[in-house]
Amino acid sequence: MAFISSGYNPDKPMADRITDIGPKKFDLFYPKVIAKNKGKWLYHEILEPGILVHVSETGDEVYTVRAGGARLMSTTHIREICEIADKHCDGHVRFTTRNNIEFMVDSKEKVAPLKKDLESRKFDAGSHKFPIGGTGAGITNIIHTQGWVHCHTPATDASGTVKATMDVLFDDFKTMRMPAHLRVSMACCLNMCGAVHCSDIAILGYHRKPPMIDHEYLDKMCEIPLAIAACPTAAIKPAKVKLADGTTVKSVSINESRCMFCGNCYTMCPSMPLADAEGDGIVLMVGGKVSNRISAPKFSKVVVAFIPNETPRWPTMTKTIKRIVEAYAADANKYERLGEWAERIGWERFFEKCEIEFTHHLIDDFRDPAYYTWRQTSNFKF
Amino acid sequence: MKHETPLLDQLESGPWPSFVSDLKQEAETRAKNEKNIEYQIPQEAVEDLLGVLELSYKHGRTHWKHGGIVGVFGYGGGVIGRYCDQPEKFPGVAHFHTLRVNQPAGKFYTTEYLKKLCDLWDFRGSGLTNMHGSTGDIIFLGTTTRQLEEIFYEMTHKLDQDLGGSGSNLRTPADCIGQARCEYACYDTQDLCYDLTQEYQDELHRPAFPYKFKFKFDGCPNCCVASIARSDLSFIGTWRDEIRIDQEAVQGYVGGELPPNAGAHSGRDWGPFDIEKEVIDLCPTKCMKMEDGKLLINNRECTRCMHCINVMPRALRIGNDRGVSILAGAKAPILDGAQMASLIVPFMKVEAPYTEIKETVIEPIWDWWMEEGKNRERLGELMKRQGFQKLLEVTGFKPVPQMIQEPRTNPYIFWKEDEVEGGWERDINEFRKHHLR
Numbered sequence: 001m002a003f004i005s006s007g008y009n010p011d012k013p014m015a016d017r018i019t020d021i022g023p024k025k026f027d028l029f030y031p032k033v034i035a036k037n038k039g040k041w042l043y044h045e046i047l048e049p050g051i052l053v054h055v056s057e058t059g060d061e062v063y064t065v066r067a068g069g070a071r072l073m074s075t076t077h078i079r080e081i082c083e084i085a086d087k088h089c090d091g092h093v094r095f096t097t098r099n100n101i102e103f104m105v106d107s108k109e110k111v112a113p114l115k116k117d118l119e120s121r122k123f124d125a126g127s128h129k130f131p132i133g134g135t136g137a138g139i140t141n142i143i144h145t146q147g148w149v150h151c152h153t154p155a156t157d158a159s160g161t162v163k164a165t166m167d168v169l170f171d172d173f174k175t176m177r178m179p180a181h182l183r184v185s186m187a188c189c190l191n192m193c194g195a196v197h198c199s200d201i202a203i204l205g206y207h208r209k210p211p212m213i214d215h216e217y218l219d220k221m222c223e224i225p226l227a228i229a230a231c232p233t234a235a236i237k238p239a240k241v242k243l244a245d246g247t248t249v250k251s252v253s254i255n256e257s258r259c260m261f262c263g264n265c266y267t268m269c270p271s272m273p274l275a276d277a278e279g280d281g282i283v284l285m286v287g288g289k290v291s292n293r294i295s296a297p298k299f300s301k302v303v304v305a306f307i308p309n310e311t312p313r314w315p316t317m318t319k320t321i322k323r324i325v326e327a328y329a330a331d332a333n334k335y336e337r338l339g340e341w342a343e344r345i346g347w348e349r350f351f352e353k354c355e356i357e358f359t360h361h362l363i364d365d366f367r368d369p370a371y372y373t374w375r376q377t378s379n380f381k382f
Numbered sequence: 383m384k385h386e387t388p389l390l391d392q393l394e395s396g397p398w399p400s401f402v403s404d405l406k407q408e409a410e411t412r413a414k415n416e417k418n419i420e421y422q423i424p425q426e427a428v429e430d431l432l433g434v435l436e437l438s439y440k441h442g443r444t445h446w447k448h449g450g451i452v453g454v455f456g457y458g459g460g461v462i463g464r465y466c467d468q469p470e471k472f473p474g475v476a477h478f479h480t481l482r483v484n485q486p487a488g489k490f491y492t493t494e495y496l497k498k499l500c501d502l503w504d505f506r507g508s509g510l511t512n513m514h515g516s517t518g519d520i521i522f523l524g525t526t527t528r529q530l531e532e533i534f535y536e537m538t539h540k541l542d543q544d545l546g547g548s549g550s551n552l553r554t555p556a557d558c559i560g561q562a563r564c565e566y567a568c569y570d571t572q573d574l575c576y577d578l579t580q581e582y583q584d585e586l587h588r589p590a591f592p593y594k595f596k597f598k599f600d601g602c603p604n605c606c607v608a609s610i611a612r613s614d615l616s617f618i619g620t621w622r623d624e625i626r627i628d629q630e631a632v633q634g635y636v637g638g639e640l641p642p643n644a645g646a647h648s649g650r651d652w653g654p655f656d657i658e659k660e661v662i663d664l665c666p667t668k669c670m671k672m673e674d675g676k677l678l679i680n681n682r683e684c685t686r687c688m689h690c691i692n693v694m695p696r697a698l699r700i701g702n703d704r705g706v707s708i709l710a711g712a713k714a715p716i717l718d719g720a721q722m723a724s725l726i727v728p729f730m731k732v733e734a735p736y737t738e739i740k741e742t743v744i745e746p747i748w749d750w751w752m753e754e755g756k757n758r759e760r761l762g763e764l765m766k767r768q769g770f771q772k773l774l775e776v777t778g779f780k781p782v783p784q785m786i787q788e789p790r791t792n793p794y795i796f797w798k799e800d801e802v803e804g805g806w807e808r809d810i811n812e813f814r815k816h817h818l819r
Contacts (some may be wrong), residue, residue, distance in 0.1 A: 001421055003528070008535035013455040018538035023484035023546075024561075026572045029491050034562050041565040043695040046645035048791075054563055062563060070401035072523075074408035074428075075500035075509040082493035093496070095489040095513055097558065097607050104563075116541060123403035125394035136646030148438035149431070150464060150480065150523055152446045157438065159401045167396030176649035177583055188420035192714035198611035198722075229757065232717040236462045264717060269520075270448040277442030290611045292603035292618075293689050294666055297610050299720055311439040312389040334652050335664060335689070369719060 006362060031092040033062045033106040049174050050132035051111060052068065063111050064104050067118055067130035068141045068166070071099040072149060072159050080121070080129070088114040098141045098183075100134050104340035120311050121194040137181055139325070140173065142166060144186035145193040147205070152270075155205030155280040156309050162186050165203065168318040169325065179332035179341070182325065185288075190262055198288035200338040201321060202259055202300045209279035210259040211272035215241045219250040222269035230268040233258045260366070282307040282317050287339030298339045303351070305361035320356070325355040346381050383409065384426055385433030389440065395640060405432055408509050416798040419504055423526050427508040430474030431524070434466055441477050451526050452479055455535040458589040460545030461530055477526045478508070481533060482519040482546035482578070487513065487557050487572035491691055498541055506533050508529070519546035520554030531765040544583075552585040557599035558606040565695065566688065567601030568619025568704040569732035575599045578744075591748075591757035602700065603688050609723070615744065616709040616723040619732075622703030625690070630678045632657075633699035644695050661690050686775075703709075705731045707741055710773065711762030721762040728784040732808075743777065750776040771796075 009015055027035065037056035044054040052064040069077075081101060085093040088110060103114055118130040129269045134140035142165060145151065147158030165184065172178065187194035188205040196202035218224070226234045235258035241251045252272075266272045276335040284307070288300030303324075307317045324338075331353060332341035351358045364370035383406070393402045409428040412421070434445050449463035462480040469476035483499070499520065503509055508524035515521040516747060527531065537543045546554035555578055558564070560571030579586065585595075596637070597611030599618040609616035633638040635655055641648065642655045657677070662670045669683035670690065677697070680692075691698045708730060709723030730738060747761065750772070755764045765773055774781055799806045 001425070004422065006532040006535040007539065009529050010531065013531070016539075017456070019456060019544075020587060021538060021542060021544045022583055022586075023576070024486045024495070024541075024543055024582045026487040026490060026576055029486055029488075029495065030562065031490070034490070038563075039567075039570070040562070041563065042699075043565055044644055045641060046648070049649065054565070064563070068399065069513075070399050070404060070513065071512045072401045072404070073511050073513045074404050074411075075504050075511065076408050076411045077404050078496055078500050078511065078513065082496050085493045091493040093491055093493065094559075095491075097489075097518075097556070099513070103473040109775075113570075123394070123400055123407070125400060125401040127394065128397055128401055129399055131399065136643070136648070138649065143516065146512075148435055148444045148446075148479070150446060152444060152448050152464075154444050155434075160390075162441070163393050163396070163398055163400060163402075166398035170397045173398075176646060178649075181646070187714075190714075191716050193517065195608065195612040195714045197714055197720040198608065226757075247556050255516065262716060275443040275796055280442060288611075290605045290608040292605060292610075292687050293692060294664055294687055297605070297722055299722070308747065309442045311442065312392045334647065334660065335693075 001119045017026065031062075031106070033060055033091060034104070036060065037062070043109060046136045046176070049138060049176055050135055051115070052135060053108075060106070062104050062106055063108060064102050065111065065114050065132060066096070066134050067101045067103070067132055068157060069099060069130065070102055070163070071144065073276055077129070079198050082311055084114075084117060084130075086116065087377075088320055096141075098134070098143050100141050101130040101362055102132065116331040131170070131173060136176040137178040138172050138174070139169050139178065139182045140185060142186050142203075145188045145196055147188040151188065153191060153266060153273070155207045155273075156188050157311070158186055158188045158194075158205075160312055161203055161282070161314050164315075164318050165321055172325070178329055180337045182328070182338060186319070191267075194200065196285070196288075197299055198290045198297060200288065201284065201324060202285040202288065202315065203321075204283040205280065206283045206306065207261040207263060207274040207276070208306065209263065209274060209276045209282050210254055210256045211263075211266055211274045213251060213254070214271035214273075215249055215251040216243055218252065218269065218271040221271050224250060224252060227252060227265050227269035227272065230264045232262060232264060233260060234267060235259050277309070281309050282314065284317070284320060284324075287337075287342050289337050289339055291337075294335065295337075295340055300339075301342075302362055303354070303356055305359060323362070324354045324356075327355075348381050370371050383432065384429040386434040387432050389434050390432060390761050402432075404512070412509060417504075417546035419456060421504075422506045422529055422532070423508060423524070424681070425523060426476075427474040427478070428510060431478075431508070431510070434468060434472045434475055437471075443738050446478075452530060454530055454545070457545065457586055457587045458497070459548040461553045462548055464524075475508075475524060477524065478524040479527065479530065479552070481507075481522040481525065481530070482515065482517075482548055482554065483522060483537070484544050484546040484554050485514055485518050485520050485556075487575040487579075488562050489518075489557055490562070495541075499612060502533065502536055502541070505537070517546070517553050519554045545587070547586045547594075549589045550589065550591045551595070552582050552591070553594050554598045555599070556607055560599070560601040564601060566619075566691065566700060568621055568700055569601065569615075569706055571599040571601045571619070573734065574617065574732060574736060574739075577734065578740075582744075585748075592694040593758045593760055595748075595751075595761065603686055603803065604622055604692070609744060610709055611712050611720075611722060612714070613712055613723065614710065615747070616712060617739075618707045618709065619704065620686055620707045620729065621704045623701040623703040625684065625701060626677055626699040627677060627679065628699075629676055632694065635694050635697055640694075640696055643693050661693050664689055705729050706739075708739075710747065711760070711765045713760045713762045718766070718783040720761055721760075721766070723762070724765070724770070725785050726777065726779065728782065741745050747773070747776045
């Protein structure tokens, strides 16, 4: 493994340096039919789950076959995507915001062979490489974060919880029987890189134990004022601590009853880790949406305060999700998003129909907005 | 395989694509090295990643440490340092930094380009990626510090490709598919996304902000990239004239010849399409009716929610006088709770070179936030702390009722002195002539 230079000279970092050039320009990558018809599309139709046609005013059509996949993706897998796109799509492919892969062709005859090819490809252990679906009133791919694969603050894994959930929801990736589309998202801590706070169903990793304090190292590794300022509930204050060997060091103390386990202090100060096998697990939130269709965008609401990390397949979590999905599918009106359904029937009915126990953890007590979530009317259902 | 992974192995079963199977195939590709690549980071990186991940599945805790300061010369973002906390057991991932690579708008690719990215990443990195990260970047997952400059050099010199944003700077902007393949797009999301990304390269690479700042571009109010929930400035396509109606196609839907919802509900028998029940009654402003077999829309009352257009895409089309609504201040819960973006510009035309958007919206807002924002305070939090009025003051936009859900319910108005006749300077002695102590 000898080091091979790219041409970069560490002694003269500015020599021939190219910076601030930005991304590749989007239109370099358009398939021909897209370049020709951009801005001229008349309408679209989902011909079957995962297969769309868009029709242009020029008469041109583009057929899209949408395939799901893990966003954690090897170059071997990307090369296989390229091989498929070279064979069927003139060397073009695109990805969606929800980590789906879209293969586009310019005529209907090209759809069947592409579909057959995609469906024939499986990993040695048996899972599909390119399941087709993720359109319309169904459940599409889950957007998610890094989890234990590559992050320092997660309270759960992302790729694993997503794989386990999509296995359970797989049939609904491939069909369109839901009252409206249902978006599932996953974020492995409440930093929410995945911004799951407006999803129909959100899987969220959560810590439940306040940080441990590595007193001996804290002042050497962290800026104490930054750690203190990082706490949204002002639970951290400076402290002088006597170590076992008698020396006194500068550190911090935590008012543990004020901690809501956000881990923001740990982000600023590595000497305050929170992760814990028993403390960490999953929160489920439901009823959010980002679309402005019919009703305004909504935040997701916490309906299950905690589910332990049952590796490797999180069965309690996936069973609860499945129960919510089935209750929604059975009871919601056509076009009603999960949150609109819950609001129409009332949250008291939501918990009943989804067979979820209501606990005090689900009543908001975080600052001013909490008040607006309590019931200020005598109208409720028994 | 170098490490036993009994827990991860259980994630190879089931129908959904298994990331474990993919990691294993990559580990195998690297072990075999049929292309004789002179790997610049440990060949066993992927095997060690499987090992450390298995350990996390066993412990229920992550084994990655904090970032540490790594990057490329002159940039303050685009690279996230990552170190394993069990480097002796897993030397292949002891140093395993992430690079964010700025994705093309719309996420279209040629295979020729993707293969070049793969070649670079096989040679100088782990061969593992995210396609794509949550913000939109292509994520290169795992390389060593020494490779960072080399990768950047090759990327800029051979691929004409730059890094994305991280840290307290402009994060990589992201957009929906837009006019490239969607009839609902009210402006060219890709062009605006690309133009602003290029215009603000300095802000993207060199952290000068209080915290992160995100732009996202949705072509219509369906909001496929979730700009309203996820971006400090959300650009949502809209129109201010009339929905275009093709009455013949309306009849096609009513008569059952055209599939409603573009076929999106075909997985269940919902009964025959009922335009009254499914469109007119569900319209949030009740601005539609059928009269003499014709669909009538009172466009002045329409709030452009997209429902009727989504249900009957061949009969109804977005208007012709198109532009963008701009909303500010969305964020995820850290620190003070989640915020949705709030409407600041009801309508603005979207015309290259986008001077109005840059000079009357983005730049005044940045000036205010950079002056007043506290460390790690997002724009939405500053708006809450200093008030919506302050946002109006710094941008100079005129207050209009479109900006609010409802007027305030408390009368505690912070009148300014110049708003009150005669000002606040008064003579107490004059007052006392008429009001004894």
